[in-house]
Amino acid sequence: MxxxxxxxxxxxxxxxxxxxxxxxxxxxxxxxxxxxxxxxxxxxxxxxxxxxxxxxxxxxGETVDEAMHCPPDKYRxxxxxxxxxxxxxxxxxxxxxxxxxxxxxxxxxxxxxxxxxxxxxxxxxxxxxxGENDYDGRTAFGANPPEMFKGFKSKRVTTDTLERFSLxxxxxxxxxxxxxxxxxxxxxxxxxxxxxxxxxxxxxxxxxxxxxxxxxxxxxxxxxxxxxxxxxxxxxxxxxxxxxxxxxxxxxxxxxxRYYQCHIAGNVGELKINGPVSDVRHGYELSPEGIYCRRRLALRPEEQRRLKVGNLVARLHFPTIIDPSHHIGVLSGLYMAKFFISYEYSKRLHGGDKPTVGSYLAHARNIVFDSFDTLGFLWHWVRKRTLATRKFPSVILRNKTNRFSLEVHGEQEPNPDSRVTLMDDQLDPFGMPRIRIDWRYTPKDIETVRITLDVIAEELKRTGIGTLTYNPATLEQEVMRYGAYGGHxxxxxxxxxxxxxxxxxxxxxxxxxxxxxxxxxxxxxxxxxxxxxxxxxxxxxxxxxxxxxxxxxxxxxxxxxxxxxxxxxxxxxxxxxxxxxxxxxxxx
Missing domain, CATH: 3.50.50.60 (FAD/NAD(P)-binding domain)
Structure with a gap:
């Protein structure tokens, strides 16, 4: 009832x-x-x-630093x-x-x-x-499962863990x-x-x-x-x-x-994959029961123990959306439409940037000169996202160059100084104090990202799959560009x-x-x-x-x-x- x-x-x-x-x-x-x-x-x-x-x-409520954490009424x-x-x-x-x-x-x-x-x-x-309780890429797709990188074998890095998607x-x-x-x-x-x-x-x-x-x-x-x-x-x-x-x-x-955690997340580095684009599976696969699934890169547990780092995954991702030099019409279209997209999804489209007239013009040129792919993307989005019951999970673009950034998503070290407290001088209509959020991260969080990227880079180079480069001097800035990740x-x-x-x-x-x-x-x-x-x-x-x-x-x-x-x-x-x-x- x-x-x-x-x-x-x-x-x-x-x-x-x-x-x-x-x-x-x-x-x-x-x-x-x-x-x-x-x-x-x-x-x-x-x-x-x-x-x-x-x-x-x-x-x-309020946050100590809105650059590091969104207002409390967002993502909820x-x-x-x-x-x-x-x-x-x-x-x-x-x-x-x-x-x-x-x-x-x-x-x-x-x-x-x-x-x-x-x-x-x-x-x-x-x-x-x-769908099914199978989060292993080796078994979830039946015989001859698709690989993230054709022929990639590593005792340190796995590409077999899956994320599955609800409707x-x-x-x-x-x-x-x-x-x-x-x-x-x-x-x-x-x-x-x-x-x-x-x-x-x-x-x-x-x-x-x-x-x-x-x-x-x-x-x-x-x-x-x-x-x-x-x-x-x-x-x-x-x-x-x-x-x-x-x-x-x-x-x-x-x-x-206390011990308030979200996730450490951001787009970092440049990944160049050798060989044809057909050797890379960077998007979503369908399981036999019709569920969208996606592989990620991660350190194996024994490697995490050996290197003494936290748990982190990395997904193949498109270039930074705010920079029009990517020349991708779809990304520029999303950037131009950022004010029409909900806060929860638009924040990472424009957070931290200072757009100029020149950058808007450059994005507009991308849309015009890449119109064929842009129209194709829109048609797919309407059919597979807007009108579908089981929705295509996110923006995935045609791989033309075998160049990617990595989208990292890692755990935080529990920190008692990262906390939620009450503001007794700010009450809601029921007389309940509102909250104040003081979210913090630790050096271990950034170290986990750095070491994980280094191992991934070593294994990709060793196997001849490709090269991963990033700037250690700006790594913390890159992963902290948007602060705490979303509603976690x-x-x-x-x-x-x-x-x-x-x-x-x-x-x-x-x-x-x-x-x-x-x-x-x-x-x-x-x-x-x-x-x-x-x-x-x-x-x-x-x-x-x-x-x-x-x-x-x-x-x-x-x-x-x-x-x-x-x-x-x-x-x-x-x-x-x-x-x-x-x-x-x-x-x-």
């Missing part, structure tokens, strides 16, 4: 076994997993079906479906090494093993509508009918969580206080409360709930909001065994507060090379198994024990027909 919170009686109290706050990837996945358990579930969503300015403005959506409504669809599991305690990565190590999480990647991939799936729209039809679930829209109530001793969750912008107030009492509100809103809600614990819930040791908000309520250095335990329950759980990338101790959505869903499904056991659901097992994930079955749509078959680009 779906209801508008403004229809709830003022100052009333609703009761449930489980209250879930948030309807993004985590909240919806958890709700789906609990549908047939007999538990009474209340699901709270702060917005409606569409973005609304007054609701979205509740995310407003306060509406049904959460940030999956603007999600690009990239699905990647974390690697086993990501969960290890690595002495060369400060504050690394998860309290759970990779083997405990891995069984949930399959159900998470299905719920995300990214992309808006979790709110896709699973709305299941949630609406559920007899034991009530979903309230426009229901803002504005505080958490504990018992007098502060050892047990009692209720969630809810408010609407229209002035309604009510309370949801539940045995179990799960915060699925993302890596920025979750610490805000914990820190702002100070009625019992004066420093906020779970914050006895000043850990809530990680680590602010990290999990661990020690309450002095973590906020939640191995089952994602807040230390010392019975019944209060967190489902979010905020619990990840490290950020991996991977976009977080798939791992968010996998960890949420693991939490779902724990909650079922906690509430005595028949047949349930504790999440820490070996068990097959019990996510609700998901009906996958038929793969889009006629999708681009080749990895040689959108214009092939």
């Amino acid at each position: 779906i209801e508008n919170a403004n229809t709830v009686a003022h100052d009333s109290t609703l009761k449930a076994d489980v209250c879930i706050v948030g309807t993004g990837a985590a909240g919806v996945s958890l709700a789906l997993s609990l549908l047939d358990t007999g538990l009474d579930v209340i699901l709270l969503e702060a917005g409606g079906d569409k973005e609304e300015a007054d609701t979205q403005s509740l995310y407003n 959506q306060r509406r049904f479906g959460g940030s999956t409504t603007i999600w690009g669809g990239r699905c990647i599991p974390f690697d086993p090494i990501d969960l290890e305690a690595r002495p060369w990565i400060a504050n690394s190590g998860w309290p759970v093993s990779y083997e405990e999480v891995a069984p949930y990647f399959g159900p998470a991939t299905r719920i995300s509508e990214a 992309p799936t808006n979790f709110g729209a896709r699973y709305r009918h299941k949630l609406a039809a559920a007899k034991k679930l009530r979903l309230f829209t426009y229901a803002n969580a504005i505080g958490l109530d504990l018992n007098a001793e502060g050892t047990k969750i009692r209720a969630v206080r809810v408010g609407t912008l229209a002035g309604k107030r009510f309370t949801v009492e539940a045995t179990t409360v799960v915060l699925a509100t993302g890596g920025l809103e979750t610490p805000r809600l914990l820190l702002a709930s100070r009625e019992v614990h004066k420093n906020g819930i779970g914050n006895a040791h000043d850990v809530v909001g 908000h990680v680590g602010t309520t990290r999990m661990g065994d020690d309450p002095r250095t973590s906020v939640v335990d191995r089952d994602c329950q807040v230390h010392g507060v019975d019944g209060l759980f967190i489902a979010s990338s905020s619990v990840f101790p490290t950020s991996s090379q991977a976009n977080p959505t798939l791992m968010i869903v996998a960890m949420t499904l693991r939490l779902a198994d724990h909650l079922k056991a906690r509430h005595g659901v028949a047949g349930a097992t504790l999440a820490g024990q070996p068990a097959r994930a019990t996510a609700a079955p998901v009906e996958l749509p038929v793969a889009a027909r006629g999708a681009l078959p080749g990895g040689q680009g959108a214009l092939a």
Whole structure:
């Protein structure tokens, strides 16, 4: 059942076994997993079906340096479906090494093993509508899989890891009918969580206080409360709930909001590949079930250990878009249209540049003189992106010269000084303090990029595939050109065994507060090379198994024990027909 919170009686109290706050990837996945358990579930969503300015403005806050981190209301959506409504669809599991305690990565190590999480990647991939749970380029495409570089073999660098792409799936729209039809679930829209109530001793969750912008107030009492509100809103809600614990819930040791990570990302270097363009597969491949997939370059785990670096991947990418000397009409067209593209995607088209009349004229010339490819790209984009259900993931251009830049995407070293705090002098309409973001990176982050590029360059040269060059003196500037990468908000309520250095335990329950759980990338101790959505869903499904056991659901097992994930079955749509078959680009 779906209801508008403004229809709830003022100052009333609703009761449930489980209250879930948030309807993004985590909240919806958890709700789906609990549908047939007999538990009474209340699901709270702060917005409606569409973005609304007054609701979205509740995310407003400030950053210490906007050149390094976008404003807090960007890359997040306060509406049904959460940030999956603007999600690009990239699905990647974390690697086993990501969960290890690595002495060369400060504050690394998860309290759970990779083997405990891995069984949930399959159900998470299905719920995300990214096809089969196969992220290995050697097996995902059947016999004779396409290679990134023909004949490339290396014991140090792999090109076999895959990213798979969702439709992309808006979790709110896709699973709305299941949630609406559920007899034991009530979903309230426009229901803002504005505080958490504990018992007098502060050892047990009692209720969630809810408010609407229209002035309604009510309370949801539940045995179990799960915060699925993302890596920025979750610490805000914990820190702002100070009625019992004066420093906020779970914050006895000043850990809530610390260790804030995103990803280190940027376009660097020049890669020249030898031989014909047909020897390079730089675009998307289709798996047998019709899923767009893409290979990346990465150091093998044993090489990461030997060199003592973090985890990083590199994708073949087109030249820097702001420089018209690339002479590519499509890139110039995207640059000229930057003000008509959403912030989340336009930032990296123009961030940091100072356009001149001359540069605009040069871009215009590119569009005119490269009009044939530009028109071909537009036709492909309309068919395979605009009108398609399973959308072509991103801009891929015909490879004419075998020259690329590398798009790097790497983990950050967890840093306690990188943090989210409250601004008590700036309150939202509910009286909740807004957040202040002080995002920081460490020398290890840049060192990981440098060493990884050096190894890739050595292996490409050794095998005769090509040459990779970059300027070490400007590397930090290049990867920090746009600051923290997008909406990957990680680590602010990290999990661990020690309450002095973590906020939640191995089952994602807040230390010392019975019944209060967190489902979010905020619990990840490290950020991996991977976009977080798939791992968010996998960890949420693991939490779902724990909650079922906690509430005595028949047949349930504790999440820490070996068990097959019990996510609700998901009906996958038929793969889009006629999708681009080749990895040689959108214009092939």
